[in-house]
Amino acid sequence: MKARIFIGETTVDVIPADDRGLAYGDGVFETMRVHASMLPLWPRHRKRLMLGAQQLGLALPRINVIEAHISEAIAGVDAGVLKLLVTRGSGGRGYAPPADPVSMWMLTLHPLPSTSSIGLRLHCCQIRLAAQPALAGIKHCNRLEQVLARAECDQAGCDEGLMLSTAGDVVCATAANLLILREGRWTTPPVEASGVAGVCRGWLIEQGLVAIGMLTPHEVETADALALCNALRGILPVSSLGTHEYHQHPAVAALQTQLAAAFPMFQVHKEVA
Amino acid sequence: MKARIFIGETTVDVIPADDRGLAYGDGVFETMRVHASMLPLWPRHRKRLMLGAQQLGLALPRINVIEAHISEAIAGVDAGVLKLLVTRGSGGRGYAPPADPVSMWMLTLHPLPSTSSIGLRLHCCQIRLAAQPALAGIKHCNRLEQVLARAECDQAGCDEGLMLSTAGDVVCATAANLLILREGRWTTPPVEASGVAGVCRGWLIEQGLVAIGMLTPHEVETADALALCNALRGILPVSSLGTHEYHQHPAVAALQTQLAAAFPMFQVHKEVA
Numbered sequence: 001m002k003a004r005i006f007i008g009e010t011t012v013d014v015i016p017a018d019d020r021g022l023a024y025g026d027g028v029f030e031t032m033r034v035h036a037s038m039l040p041l042w043p044r045h046r047k048r049l050m051l052g053a054q055q056l057g058l059a060l061p062r063i064n065v066i067e068a069h070i071s072e073a074i075a076g077v078d079a080g081v082l083k084l085l086v087t088r089g090s091g092g093r094g095y096a097p098p099a100d101p102v103s104m105w106m107l108t109l110h111p112l113p114s115t116s117s118i119g120l121r122l123h124c125c126q127i128r129l130a131a132q133p134a135l136a137g138i139k140h141c142n143r144l145e146q147v148l149a150r151a152e153c154d155q156a157g158c159d160e161g162l163m164l165s166t167a168g169d170v171v172c173a174t175a176a177n178l179l180i181l182r183e184g185r186w187t188t189p190p191v192e193a194s195g196v197a198g199v200c201r202g203w204l205i206e207q208g209l210v211a212i213g214m215l216t217p218h219e220v221e222t223a224d225a226l227a228l229c230n231a232l233r234g235i236l237p238v239s240s241l242g243t244h245e246y247h248q249h250p251a252v253a254a255l256q257t258q259l260a261a262a263f264p265m266f267q268v269h270k271e272v273a
Numbered sequence: 274m275k276a277r278i279f280i281g282e283t284t285v286d287v288i289p290a291d292d293r294g295l296a297y298g299d300g301v302f303e304t305m306r307v308h309a310s311m312l313p314l315w316p317r318h319r320k321r322l323m324l325g326a327q328q329l330g331l332a333l334p335r336i337n338v339i340e341a342h343i344s345e346a347i348a349g350v351d352a353g354v355l356k357l358l359v360t361r362g363s364g365g366r367g368y369a370p371p372a373d374p375v376s377m378w379m380l381t382l383h384p385l386p387s388t389s390s391i392g393l394r395l396h397c398c399q400i401r402l403a404a405q406p407a408l409a410g411i412k413h414c415n416r417l418e419q420v421l422a423r424a425e426c427d428q429a430g431c432d433e434g435l436m437l438s439t440a441g442d443v444v445c446a447t448a449a450n451l452l453i454l455r456e457g458r459w460t461t462p463p464v465e466a467s468g469v470a471g472v473c474r475g476w477l478i479e480q481g482l483v484a485i486g487m488l489t490p491h492e493v494e495t496a497d498a499l500a501l502c503n504a505l506r507g508i509l510p511v512s513s514l515g516t517h518e519y520h521q522h523p524a525v526a527a528l529q530t531q532l533a534a535a536f537p538m539f540q541v542h543k544e545v546a
Contacts, residue, residue: 003290003291005290013287014286014287014288015287015288015290015292015295017276017278017288017379017381018276018381019288019295020420021295022288022292022294022295022358022360022414023302023358023414023416024298024414024415024416024417024419024420025297025298025414025415025416025417026416026417026420029296031366056417056420056421057421057424081366083366085295085296087295088420092383093304093354093356093381093383094386094423094448095416095419095420095422095423095447095448096423096424096426096427097420097423097424097427106290108290108291108366110365110366113367127407128405128407130403130404130405130439131403131404131439132401132403132418132439134400134401134418134421135417135418140417141295141296141297141298141417142297142298142415142416142417143296143297143298143299143368143415144297144298144299144329144408144413144414144415145405145407145408146297146368147293147297147299147329147361147368147370148329148330148407149368150367150368150369150370151330151369151370153369154369154370166403166404166405174368175367175368
């Protein structure tokens, strides 16, 4: 992984040992799909990045400088993933943010994850998401809950995991938002207390294709169909949650078609199961 | 800040850009007081470090290797702070921990914070601590709540902050545990849902000097005395919480004396206010 590392607007070779991202997860990130040397969802990622930085009181480098380096990084890349990480930069020991921090940021390219049209098997994660309104929605770097949840999924031999809040409501998957179909309508849980406001989720809501609503585990189990969505893989059908199985549903394919009409990179190539 | 950086048992020059501590706060740390080329509280820090690593499923390097490098780092240091950070090491993009991770760890020396015998002014933090039993007690690197709380304290012109849980109970300060005196008895809140099991707090509890008990903000406000404790500064008197003022109380000095009898590095040098 070749990283492009910057401090403020200066290119540097290494990550300073006193970086606050490393010390405290004091930063935000975006993981974005590259398509034909472009980031089709960039305006949405940029918006969430700026919101996250504002919520954490973190000074971002000038956006046009970030954008210029992104263009350089993805030039000639037909398909892939670009990760942008921004931390508060160097700091002294201790939680207090420095008076005049200069952010450290980094661009890295990664291969596109495989996008299977075969349904995902979900594990129902033991670890729950704590309710923290001050951090919910944004894509900050405090991700131990997701790391532990993901380790559970691997242990269970599943592709992804369903995460509940400590209050017992359904929130999301470890790295995707959840969509459930009941009576012909798609619903996704709110992310005001925990979870991340995914950019694909945001688009689906804006289009009126998905509504926000609280969901109990029972409503998810007894749904007509389940799907996950994120900015890298679009909409992914779910085939099982624990021992519950879901049949292929035409509404999932319809949603995939609508997303692909707006963002052709999400076109689904059907496979033989 | 000169850092000694290691991957597994090998010394390296730089922090890999794909370190999971940087990406997700996927690590644990200990901040320890150096006294006469020793870490008097090391056995307690080591215990919490190992517990944290176990809870996160993080493979630690062999403890005797860590200890050898610590000895080297603090040789000749009369007084100071040694920070040990251990992350899960390098990983691919995505939350899933790698199958066979090799931890990255780092030792850094810092100056001792000033230990004033004049009472601390506490701010009552707006941000609350989320309840997460899977992460409570251990000293992991997901510290955005503390960073935001600490920023609030600076803004309020206070020395430290009182943190409540989202449920409304009192938990701790941003970088110290809380001790409150009522009817001649010291109490400190539990850390099963949020907060860190401080090593100084642990010693005080083991000695029977402090009991664990739930505390409401009202009980704290109306306490006879407040103090903070941590592994760097021992026991610190509190002079105010918001607009509430606390008088100097001999019980605080008595606790300081008891701690200093066991750990002479915590001897308090009285100042003129």
